[in-house]
Amino acid sequence: MSEVSLTAIDHSTDKNASLKQRLLRAEGSYRRRSMLLIAPLLIFLLISFVLPIGNILWKSFDNPEVVRALPTTLLALQGWDGESRPDEKVFVALVKDLKTAKDEGQIPSLIKRLGYEDGRYRTLLTMALRKLPDDGVESTSRSLIAQSTLWAEPSTWRSIQRAGRTLTAYYVLAAFDHQVDAQSGNIVELPKGQALYLSVLMRTLWMALVVTLLCVLFGYPVAYWLAKQPSSRANLWLIMVLLPFWTSLLVRTAGWIVLLQNGGLINHSMIALGLIDQPLQLVFNRVGVYISMTHILLPFVILPLYAVMKGISPNYVRAAVSLGAHPFRAFWSAYVPQTFAGVTAGALLVFIMAIGYYITPALLGGPGDQMLSYFVAFYTNTTINWGMAAALGSQLLIIVLLLYWVYSRVTRPANPAQRA
Amino acid sequence: MFKKIAVLALMAGAASQVQAQQLTVVSFGGLNKQAQEKAFYQPFSKANNVDIEAGEFNGEMAKIKAMVETGQVGWDVVEVESPELVRGCSEGLFEPLDWSKLGDKKQMIDSAASECGAGIFIWSTVLAYDSTKLAKAPAGWADFWDVKTYPGKRALRKSAKFTLEIALLADGVSQGQLYTVLATPEGVDRAFKKLDQLKANIQWWEAGAQPMQWLVSGDVVMTSAYNGRVTAAQKEGHPFSIVWNGSLYDMDSWAIVKGSKNKALAEKYIAFANRPENQKVFAETIPYGPTNTLAIAQIDPKVRGDLPTAPANLKGARSVDTDFWIEHGEELEQRFNAWAAQ
Known part of the structure; x- marks a missing residue:
């Protein structure tokens, strides 16, 4: 049967093409057609997901300021040995570049960028720009060095060279509290008063972990209790869980401020009841952040847990009890392990969401309670240092991916063992 | 029925286009904006048949920078603090001002008439x-x-x-x-x-x-x-x-965002806000000091003592x-x- 049809096809098409090739071709066109079907989705993902994230990763290495503002200087520096004072032509090129940059409005970004290498360069450039040596001056280098001896130091020019590369590690290093020392060119730790992001990163992870644990701790009994209710009543209670979930995040956060502040409802009633004499500090510190973040993220644990618990047959616990187990032992050994999937799903969801929290800590916390996203917003909006914002954002992204990888490694071998 | 509605809607749209020009003015919100509405926005839109779209922001230059860089300039006039004004001006985020169109420069206090900014008030x-x-x-x-x-x-x-x-x-x-x-x-x-x-x-x-x-x-x-x-x-x-x-x-200033599509109207607005009689209304609504020297004499003496620019208040400032x-x-x-x- 198949032979007959095959020969029929053979006759109707190109005789030289083998069966395999034709099969491939048919499959290829089939694949192309199915690709066409999912093309809108792919394009959407590409535009809304891959490109922006790629752009952010790129931005944390992108280094256009000096390249754009001082092209001739960088060119003139190419032949320089890096140790001695550069030639006169380098100084002339610099003055020429600065004049052009001034007309093109590139000075602020140039000063900003060189200031990252060493804060002193800001003053150095501002001074030079105030009194740029004229074309007719006898020695450009001498008049610049007369302004500041920093111009005579090779390290200044090495810094310009370093900042003049098209890609830079500055932002990524700074995100991990390191920098390239302007004098020696080595990678060193930031001085104590300036180091910030490693401790912020640790704090972010720690706070997310605490919130996750609190959510599981409070969410587990609620979900268990909900799963035990008859379904009509469970639905009502579920709506109670979901109601705050549907309310705007900002409204809930502002609500917590009203409740927790010194003259707020909670302190007022506790003082009225005689429980405390002085109002407790419940807001603008870590306590306030934990309370409201736990409240806001709780549904993300309750819902997956409830879904998993609903599917667990009560027979397992009954069987365990009938075999003589203490009810708690039965619950602990027969019931709880079956809810692990729900616990891990909920916990992972909460953890990953908590790690990127911004509004709640910003409104309810003090400066010591801000998480990494606060600084991303700070660099994006306030100082317009988008390289730094991108580096911190990438840091967060990579940490989350790493954690997810660890999570999948930890949970994968456990599953077959459980089944066995 | 639907046709009628559609036609009406179209006509309304067309009419509003003919009727009024639009100017987007973005300032720091709250009480400051309320006072600006009373002293500047409302009288200006009445006198010139202009719809003022009043926005607010916290002085983040990032938004302005993004607008100018992408060429999608939706804001015309913004209120900025002094360092942002100077930085934005040299970065080319604001239009240089032509003071011949903005009223009498000599009436303004020293630093209020700058390259890109027109002082609004002292706070x-x-x-x-x-x-x-x-x-x-x-x-x-x-x-x-x-x-x-x-x-x-x-x-x-x-x-x-x-x-x-x-x-x-x-x-x-x-x-x-x-x-x-x-x-x-x-x-x-x-x-x-x-x-x-x-x-x-x-x-x-x-x-x-x-x-x-x-x-x-x-x-x-x-x-x-x-x-x-x-x-x-x-x-x-x-x-x-x-x-x-x-x-x-410090002083807050008006600046025109580079590439604003309503530059002429924006200049007209700033000239309006520079006038002493309008600055008087502003200062009497919220006690920030006027930048037009002629405005001070017009302000209610009771309010004058609350201004940062009152001599007694300036003493330790x-x-x-x-x-x-x-x-x-x-x-x-x-x-x-x-x-x-x-």
């Missing part, structure tokens, strides 16, 4: 407190640090700007020497050391309405605040007082050094962040 950061809650009136920032006489929390704006100045003033640096000291590394260390003493008692605010709310709720006993906010709270009946000694004043903050701002804000987060 001040002052020490404010609830006079019913403190037994003795504080006299300046040194008393702000005195937690024995005045127990309780204090609020400061969460930024290096103002905070470092306040710390040095509290440590006994004179107004004249303030920025000379702060420009040295030792001066910065001194400011942070002074702040260390008070750190546990500081609650940081970011929006101008927060410190007033905290004074009302009793969260703090003293705070730094924008003087206009304090006077507004006083008008609402709150027993707040201002210490002008050691206050820090110091203007914020724009150049200093342009040069050192980012470095100091970074260090301040690191300090505050520990």
Whole structure:
């Protein structure tokens, strides 16, 4: 049967093409057609997901300021040995570049960028720009060095060279509290008063972990209790869980401020009841952040847990009890392990969401309670240092991916063992 | 039926296009914006048949930079603080102003007529407190640090700007020497050391309405605040007082965003806002000092004493050094962040 049809096809098409090739071709066109079907989705993902994230990763290495503002200087520096004072032509090129940059409005970004290498360069450039040596001056280098001896130091020019590369590690290093020392060119730790992001990163992870644990701790009994209710009543209670979930995040956060502040409802009633004499500090510190973040993220644990618990047959616990187990032992050994999937799903969801929290800590916390996203917003909006914002954002992204990888490694071998 | 509605809607759309031009003016929100609406937006739109789209922002230059870079300029006129004005002007984010179109330059106070900006008003950061809650009136920032006489929390704006100045003033640096000291590394260390003493008692605010709310709720006993906010709270009946000694004043300006599609109209608007009779209305609504010298004489004498520019209030005051903050701002804000987060 198949032979007959095959020969029929053979006759109707190109005789030289083998069966395999034709099969491939048919499959290829089939694949192309199915690709066409999912093309809108792919394009959407590409535009809304891959490109922006790629752009952010790129931005944390992108280094256009000096390249754009001082092209001739960088060119003139190419032949320089890096140790001695550069030639006169380098100084002339610099003055020429600065004049052009001034007309093109590139000075602020140039000063900003060189200031990252060493804060002193800001003053150095501002001074030079105030009194740029004229074309007719006898020695450009001498008049610049007369302004500041920093111009005579090779390290200044090495810094310009370093900042003049098209890609830079500055932002990524700074995100991990390191920098390239302007004098020696080595990678060193930031001085104590300036180091910030490693401790912020640790704090972010720690706070997310605490919130996750609190959510599981409070969410587990609620979900268990909900799963035990008859379904009509469970639905009502579920709506109670979901109601705050549907309310705007900002409204809930502002609500917590009203409740927790010194003259707020909670302190007022506790003082009225005689429980405390002085109002407790419940807001603008870590306590306030934990309370409201736990409240806001709780549904993300309750819902997956409830879904998993609903599917667990009560027979397992009954069987365990009938075999003589203490009810708690039965619950602990027969019931709880079956809810692990729900616990891990909920916990992972909460953890990953908590790690990127911004509004709640910003409104309810003090400066010591801000998480990494606060600084991303700070660099994006306030100082317009988008390289730094991108580096911190990438840091967060990579940490989350790493954690997810660890999570999948930890949970994968456990599953077959459980089944066995 | 639907046709009718559609036709009507189209006609309405067409009519509104013919009827009024649009101008988007973005300022700092709250009471400041309310006063601007009364003094500038409403009379200007009535007189010129212009719809003013009034937006608000917190002075983040990022939005303006993004607009100019992408060429999607949706804002026409913005209110900016001095360092942002100077920085934005040299970065090419604002249109250079042609003062022949903006009214009489000679009427304006010195720094109010600049390359890209037209001064709107002078505002001040002052020490404010609830006079019913403190037994003795504080006299300046040194008393702000005195937690024995005045127990309780204090609020400061969460930024290096103002905070470092306040710390040095509290440590006994004179107004004249303030920025000379702060420009040295030792001066910065001194400011942070002074702040260390008070750190546990500081609650940081970011929006101008927060410190007033905290004074009302009793969260703090003293705070730094924008003087206009304090006077507004006083008008609402709150027993707040201002210490002008050691206050820090600065100017806010109008600027036209580079590439604005309504540049001519924006210039007309700024010229309107520069007029003394309009600045008078603004200052009487919210007590910020006018930038047009002719406006001062027209202002209700009762209000004049509340202005940062009143001679008695200027005595112990110091203007914020724009150049200093342009040069050192980012470095100091970074260090301040690191300090505050520990």
